[in-house]
Amino acid sequence: MKRLLLLLALVLPYFVPGLAAAQVGKPNIVIIVGDDMGYADVGFHGCQDIPTPHLDALAKSGVRCTSGYVSGPYCSPTRAGLLTGRYQQRFGHEFNPAGGADVGLPVTETTLADRLKAAGYATGLVGKWHLGGAAKFHPQQRGFQEFFGFLGGAHSYFPEAKGAGILRGNQPANEKDYLTDAFGREAVAFIDKHQKEPFFLYLAFNAVHTPMHASDQYLQRFGKIEDKTRRTYAGMMSAMDDAVGQVTAKLRAAGLEENTLICFISDNGGPTMPGTTINGSSNAPLRGSKRQTLEGGIRVPFLVSWKGKLPAGKVYEQPVIQLDLNATALAAAGITASPDWKLDGVNLLPYLDGKNAQSPHAALYWRFGNMMAIRQGDWKLVQYDNTGRHLYQLGKDIGEKDNLLAKEPEKAKELEAVWKKWDAELVKPLWGGGSKAE
Template sequence: MKLSLLLLPLLLLFSCNEETPLAHTNVIIILTDDMGYADLSCFGSTLNQTPNLDKMAEEGAQFTGYYAGQPICSASRASILTGCYPNRVGIHNAMMPDSKIGINLSEITIAEMLKKEGYHTGAFGKWHLGDDPKFLPLNHGFDEYIGIPYSNDMWPFHPQQGPVFNFKPLPLIQGNDVIDTLTDQSNLTVDLTNHSVDFIKRHKEEPFFLYLAHPQPHVPLFVSDKFKGKSENGLYGDVMLELDWSVGEILQTLKELELDKNTLVIFTSDNGPWKAYGNHAGNSGIFREAKGTSWEGGHRTPFIVSFPGKISADEKIQTPFYAMDILPTVAKLTGAELPHLKIDGLDVWDIWTGETKENPHEIFLYYYKVNELHAIRYGDWKMVFPHRYRTMHGQEPGKDGLPGSYRFIDMERTELYNLKDDPSETVNVFAENLNIVAEIEKYAERARKDLGDALTDRIGEGLREVGRVE
């Protein structure tokens, strides 16, 4: 007995030196607004300098096949937070101020899922899932919130205020209360970053979920004095430098607190760039079109994951996955219980770690506007159905914060593209692949039955009620 007591301290000492399972996994999602696929230097930009994000990609993994849930603000955010196609939960397009709808209280967000597991949850930045108090973050699983309830251009200083819009002051909200109205957004990126760093420090001893949703680089572009005029790409490049700095602050804080090895950090954008704004817009790279369209440039955005010791360094992964896959993957890593309601996402951890190159989804659905089914991805194939879309090709772009005018194109025939051979969607191979067309048509019929399709006057059986102001 005495010998056992003497050996016990030695056993404890040796066990402390061995690698032990992590007690919990912290989760951070950093989301930007309207950042293009090719806006980071690690994703091909020759105009923007993004050293911290490049380092994050070198130390983690970057993904070239990630898809936003829809090519527009509110819908894409709903997809990330609920694990669903946004139209399944009744969210379409970008909600305007004083919206009478928002995310339903019955939906389970990542924050609610993790809060049940003892996580402290914080949201900082742009929300855009309804501005009525019942729709704000504190009613959807977040313990803390500071930010703006919708897009940063929905304010009285919009360049089209009067002729087109009549926006009221832009509120800054803490919890459920308006604490200020913004007339200048120059320090907003810095303030949101500081709030996020403070959140991490305050909750370093417990599991936490941080959702940092930057309003930039959505127009109007704003940057603090520290980064003004510091880039080689004008104001847009300055904004990118500051957003990159913000990511660096988060990652450095994790390292200083020795939290980096048990924290999953995700960086991405809500959709592609807003091309109408010219030199104040981002770059979709090789991909066709941009925000507000169902071509690849609307849905493809940069995606970087860091998790030292769990995700191999400097991985570049092409396997496609989707915004709604984030929630179930986080559930897998944290041991959280999935929502009881149907979700569309699947666990893609094995894709993130490079253990598989197989996309677990049979198809991906490109919905836009008020529940229009525009396209389906099936393996390397993408079939695009007749619909109307906007383009800036052949148009005079906007400049210095003023938008250019779109022209609209009406597609009259279904088209088919092979994304492996033709990621820019330039060659329609419909006629040569009628067997593939027939196969995708079967999936389209199932999608219309489940989620509906306004283009064919179908109402889906699997749609859930959006939240409403009574």
Template sequence: MIQGNRNRIAAFCLGFVMWIGIQTIDGKEIQENRKPNIIILFADDLGYGDLGCYGSNLIETPHIDQMAMAGMQFTDFYVSAASCTPSRASLMTGVYAARIGLEKVVDDLSTKGLSSEVLTIANYLKQDGYKTALFGKWHLGHHPEFMPRQHGFDEFFGIPYSMDMWPFHPKPSHNYPAIPLYHNDEVIEYNPDVNTLTQRLTAKTLDYIKANKDEAFFVYLPYPLPHVPLGASKQFKGKSKAGLYGDAVMEIDWSVGQIVQALKKLKIEENTLILFSSDNGPWLSYGDHAGSAGELREGKGTTFEGGQRVPFIVSMPGTIPPGSTCTKLVSSLDVLPTILDITNQSLLKTIDGKSIYPLFLNPQAETVNQAFYFMNGRRVEAVRLGQWKLHVPHRYRVVNKVGGNGQPGNQDNFGGSIGLTLYNLEIDAAESKNVAHQHPKVVEELTQLILDFEYDIIKNSRPAGIIKIERW
């Protein structure tokens, strides 16, 4: 009897301690043992200079600016490529796109897609018990075996590739079919209204967050805008000093605000990591329907800073120091390993990225001084190590005449030429002064890095997923 009473008393004490452990302090639940939620917000063709917190005085982005004030803003963040498909492939997998056969943009005619042998952020998180969803633009292959639900996402609502790959393209490379809007594996609509797309994707995201507030979730929201064709709802059309482009960015900013507000209302903001960025720099040939790279040189489609250095903001109140700025060299390759680090998971395959979670805690933390390679297709055109960026000889895209009102201008993908050129980005982010002659040892070291890396890409890569299409 005494032993039985002791057991009951022990059980009561344990239950009481567990009850105390989930009580609230100032209305906030203590969630020490709960896995953090992850939200990635990924704009399309947004330039380095298009946000207020990155220097824009034309486009008002109060919600994204507030996210930066509540979290950390990165000055030297790069995506792995200056175009849609390879950039997104690296974000999802942590490897350079050339390693997995997705170094070029895919479209409705492509037979390529993300291989089932490659693990994505969603694959890792789903196997760890997360609810996973993608609302927006995929662009890693449109055939059934390449679509999001085959790569770890429980739910998908969005489009398989860019909105301009549709019948209304002003200067199409071929006759594009109607662009499908999917819910999971079914097409529910064709040629969705671009003016309401941001609102619809935001609504889907908010519903998902509310439905899964008591479980760990991963939401990937790759906005199809401000890539052309531009659009904005009545609420935002005509609101910006930067025309329709600015209106589209302001609506994305509103979307970010809605998501942050929902997290606060549900009292899960402190247990949610939000990351905001862009897939590449602005498509300059579209003129007033394109963004700005700020002081950076060139834009989308080039390996200059304007093509691949983009905004990157992270927020997680209580974990990431508010109002902080990090000037370290980091990239989209680092997103997957960082998320795995935060969620206490191990990598199952070798990747190119590294965890930057220590920087989220302290922007001055010591990190591995790792080289970053700027690739165009399978060729390395430049490398950055620390403050130094070396371009090897290559031709690059130039805009001979800008377009306007949704019409593309004249761009020549091989119109520019650069020789062996070294820049000190610490004092010359605009890549305007060649200092190669003053630093021959640096040039030699970086040149060798490129040669070694190109060999490694050849040696350690695997093909994309391929489907066979019988043509009569």
């Protein structure tokens, strides 16, 4: 009898995927993405006028990466990089999809949701997709079993007469709540529904992207902010912070804190220059904006938290990138990445918990049309407009003010060569870089 029970315990998990995952203690994965957030505009980066207590608590519960990057200065490309774990320029997703049936995350790519679903995870997207509007690109064709949100790059936060584009699966959701509140509600419901099995929740807010819509409930908190755009932005940020707080409170109440890896990033930097979707954000002390490869476009709030597994309240300064969150999630789930997957991201767990003191990356790379950048250690070579290359030493000059190109030509040459080698591995963009569909 004993032997039979032992045999059952060993064999049963293979027939019941959810049970298998539960038995080996597969952790839940929650990846939360903010949209167009300013680097300066969170409490854990010192923001004074917009309290973000729930994001600050998340930062305190885990590791805050001060050199946390995204692989592009725009919404859709960085989401493509996040979900594939690969530099999106490798498969032509260099720019935002500009519309049309065949424009979206190439179906030749495998998403994190595909991989986690195959490993027995319940997978859900709540929020903004922005990886293609045609049927073949729909989130539920890309590994997400559940979807509540919208397919495009931006959306009204208030219910609209025509029902707008908020979907549950393929069907109009007829959503009445302020959108950020609705996303918080749906995220909590997803956790509630799947709390007894391993789940992957991708909670992709469109806050604090335009249109500038804040509900009265949140605006009332910021009567002291005189600038109207900044006040609205503060309200939108506060709503997102509250929604994040609801998610973390739900995980706590369900007893899942120690079994859940939580990551938080913004998809790109704050849009602060004319021609971008200006929202009242600030990237200080960084220079530059969304749509630039200066730090202001690509360096973002970046948190990784896993109670009991990662240190709490740690500040990690080595450069990391959102591509790493994919590899980190796979590792957390016990999935061994095949070399065939050609991931660019690195499992950050051994770095963040201090076991590996090396830098996770020899270099990080960017290409966005004729803009480029490479960060190698402390050094960054960047082209962010038509005035050629600039060289900065970020450790001394986080604001990219002192161009050392003429003083350090050998360093510039070295970085240029490393970047060119990477650039040669990329393909041509599958679609153009119009500035319309941000």
